[in-house]
Amino acid sequence: MNDGRAHPGEPSDPRTSLRASATGRPAFIAAAACLGGLGAAAWLHGAGPPEPGGASSSCAVPASLAVCVLATAATVALRWVRWHFLVRHYSLRLVTRDSVIVYLATLPAMVTPLFVGELLRAPLIRRRFRIPAASLARIWMLERGLDVGTLLAALVAFASPLGAGVLGTAFAAAVFALVRREPARRPASAAPWVSAVAIAITVAAWSLPVLAFALTLRMLAAPIEVGAAIRAFAAGTLLGGAGGFPIDMLAAGSATLAALARAGISADVGLPALAAYRAGTAWPVVLLGLASLVAFRRRLVRLARGEADAHFDAIAAEYEAEIPVHVRDRLLGKKVVIMDDTLAARGVPRGAHGLDLGCGHGWYLAEMCARGYGVDGTDYSAGQLAKARSHVDAETRRRILLVRADAQALPFADASYDFVYGINAIHHVPSEDAQGRALREIVRVLRPGGVFLLHEINTINPVFRGYMGYLFPLLKRIDEGNERWVVPGALPDVPGACWASEVRYFTFLPDFVPAPVLRTLAPIEGALERSRFRRFSAHYQACLVKDGAAGPAPPR
Secondary structure (H helix, E strand, O other): OOOOOOOOOOOOOOOOOHHHHHHHHHHHHHHHHHHHHHHHHHHHHOOOOOOOOOOOOOHHHHHHHHHHHHHHHHHHHHHHHHHHHHHHHHOOOOHHHHHHHHHHHOOOHHHHHHHHHHHHHHHHHHHHHOOOOHHHEEEEEEEHHHHHHHHHHHHHOOOOOHHHHHHHHHHHHHHHHHHHOOOOOOOHHHHHHHHHHHHHHHHHHHHHHHHHHHHHHHHHHOOOOOHHHHHHHHHHHHHHHOOOOOOOOOOOHHHHHHHHHHHOOOOHHHHHHHHHHHHHHHHHHHHHHHHHHHOOHHHHHHHHOOOOOOOOHHHHOHHHHHHOOHHHHHHHHHHHHHHHHHHHHOOOOOEEEEEEEEEOHHHHHHHHHHHHOEEEEEEHHHHHHHHHHOOHHHHHHOOOEEEEEEOOOOOOOOOOEEEEEEOOOOOOOOOHHHHHHHHHHHHEEEEEEEEEEEEEEOOOOHHHHHHHHHHHHHOOOOOOOOOOOOOOOOOOOOOOOEEEEOOOEEOHHHHHHHHHHHHHHHHHHHHHHHOOOOOHEEEEEEEEEEOOOOOOOOOO
16 A cells, blocks of 8 residues: 655654653552552451441452443543544544553553643654644643543532533533634534534443442442432542542542442441442553553554654555455455446546556456556555565566555656556545645646546545544554545545546445355345445545546557
């Protein structure tokens, strides 16, 4: 794939400070753990031994721990989604896998006063992804505001629904104002939906630990109403946060126990329940963070130094294995047939001279040559080109060119090709300006009347866009999650050419569907491709036509 030019960050060597942070943090966490342990021991001593057969000796404790751990895992995932979403609002350059690594490695920051340790994310990513440290600090403030506002609204809701409504409205307005003020990559008109998504994720993220807390109480023979559980949880969390230590077992625990007592739950039941809840939530997160810090320490140092990978060279050897064969063959068949039909309709005969822009492993190039076209290939990745040479037979290799090149500066003369096509290549070019330069280069090397067939992933569907930006880069290494999608409804203007009115939409089934299921559902997919819902497909082809009348192709 044509990956554009690399843009390494400014040189630096923050390894010393990073290692110092990594060395100092376990000591701080150990101190916090001792503080929490002393508080818990004091409570247990004050509460006295549990009654025989009571909640604390029940076999329900392991079950409650399991519930808490599961809820915590989902909460961590949601909170990462919120952070990643907000950072990407200000910069599209953040790679999804690196985002997860940085987030996990900084999870122990939850034991630092007011979560200030999370600010360590700024020096880890700002150089590599060119995100201003001030923006990352404001995102941290926004996250803390989202958390406090959600918990306050929950605390007030059951006492005064009207007051909760007023507080919630003011809270939403404050979030909107903060999002709108930031000089974001997206226009100011995006602020309402960005704010709404951030608030929705925050509410969902806090709902899970509240549910786990209520279930823990019920499992330990202390049934509680949902409203009382929410008030107890919110009161303890807010007080702990106000005191600077969100997960301590002193101020936060005392406030929670007091709220439980008002709900009729005694300390000899509430204290073991709260201890079980803490054991299944806070400390697993801290341990996960420490394990991630150790496991990804080298990657974190490289990120902090601003080092960039040659992505497609790095994955050239495994690229083929990333795509199931039945999925690759299905897409290859569909796209080649669509291109063949479009070229014929545009008067481009078989035997015409074409260029595969970002040819990757050469699958499409080989198939187009087998159909009678003469297709050269270019890719920015030398590793991908080496694979392309191995996929093309010897006779074809003698007739075509395989050239390493940047899409923004193609090494071909003007009017060299009858047609050009790019299969999922343009979204890897690193900026909108760079994409514009690449498209102008494509038009330059086309003969008058020549066509460029743009094949792209269709992210007009928000569900599919979320999948491609958040989940697919974690499941596969093909994309990094920072691609600049070209949507069919906003194709860029290109001087000297115009986009044809017809856009071909195709495929709805995800790439992880097994082959037998794919065959079974193929008729349904075909019906969707012909329906009015086709614009929500997973892939599309657009056709760019160069100005001027097409003439006979010169001999090769």
